[in-house]
Amino acid sequence: MIERMLFDLYSGARDLPLAEFGELGFGIVRSVLPIHSGMFGHGTYDARGYVTIHTLHRHEVPAERLLERVNLPGPDPAIRNSLAHAGQTVHTPTQTHARDNADLGRYIRRYDIWNAFTLIPGVPAGTPTDGVTVWTGRMKRSMSAAKLIGSAHQVLPHLLLANSINRRLQTGETGPACAVAAADGVLLSASPAALALLSAEWPDWNPPHLPKPLTAALQTRRYVEAGTLSISASMSNQLLFIRLTRRTAPSLSPAEQRVAAMAVAGAAYKEIARDCNVSLSTVRNQLHTIYTKLGVSNKTALAKALAGQGQL
Structure with missing residues (x-):
């Protein structure tokens, strides 16, 4: 049975799109563990054990559950336990970590996440890596914790490796700036180039959600110009397929550059006309053309645009 499962898992990693592979993978886990939800994550952690998640694939994890967890104080006990045993599949009975945290206890009961099985590879802090967590409800008396842990040991390392293979095949570690996001803006996958562009445009951005202004814009249109970025998106099967490119800075003619510089310096129209x-x-007419080219509407924005192009 395990041989057939592994064949299906790695065949899916090779052949299936991101979202379809995720559902296949978690479906295979369900055949050996009584899970009700799970997530793949890709990100980094620092020396203190704090995790920055860049992308997520959610299996039966609604957006409100994810947001509620983000807003809870303190580190996630399952992730903290996994980082303490990096490279191993670990079982975290989550309720034991909520005795002094009433909010965490309510969160566990609300979403029936009494047990977490997690695997994060042992890599140096700051190195991008993948991770996987699956959750079960309360263990029934007929269940053996040791047997469930053994089953998790058997399947999660293969699930994590197959997911890493699938993600790299679908997005590539190098290449175009592409990303895939759920309709609510949570990133399923993003190429390094896409992450770099998003971080540069929105320095305070906190993945795995897309920046809020971008999520809002993509709700109503499929092409967005945001700062230095041009962003196009298409929707298929409730997933956003996003491509990002750096906008080419529009060039001003020498005469336009002179007029723009004088206007920013505070010169009146008559003074500019006389000197030029x-x-x-x-x-x-020249100022109207300059404003249109640079996408600005006042002298303050014009000064900022010129400074950004090194023309001031």
């Missing part, structure tokens, strides 16, 4: 030996209407 052109008419007032020409100055007005």
Whole structure:
């Protein structure tokens, strides 16, 4: 039986799109563990054990559950336990970690997540890595904790490796800036180039959710210009397939550069017209063209745009 499961798992990693592979993988886990939900994560952790998640694939984890966990104080006990035993499949009876945390206890009861089985590879702090967690409800008396842990040891390392293979095949560790997100803005996968562009444009961004302004914009349109980025998206099977590119800075002619610099410096239209030996209407037309090219509407924004292009 295990041989057939592994064949299906690795065949799926090779052939299936991201979302379909995730559902296949967690379905295979369900055949050996009584799980009700799970997640793949990709991110980094620091020397203190604090995790920054870049992308997630959620299996039966609604957005409200994810947001509620993000807002809870303190580290996730399952992740903390897994980092303490990096490279091993670990079992965390979550309720034992909630005795002094009433909010965590309520969260565990609300979502029936009494047991977590987690695997995070042993890599140096700061190194991007994958991880997987699956959850079960209360253990029935007929269940053997040791047997469940043994089953988790048997399947989770293969699930994690197959997911890593699938993600790399689908997005590539190098190449275009592409990402896949759920309709609510949670990233399932993102290439390193996409993560770099998003982080540069929104320095305070906290993945795995897309930046809020981008999520809001993509609810109503499929092409967005945000700062230095051009972002296109398509929707298929309730998933957003996103491509990001750096916008080419529009160039100003030498005459436009001179007019723009004088306007930012506070020169009046008559002064600009006299110094440039052109008419007032020409100055007005040039400034209108400059504003349109740079996508600005006032002198403050014009100054910022020129500074960003190194023209001030």
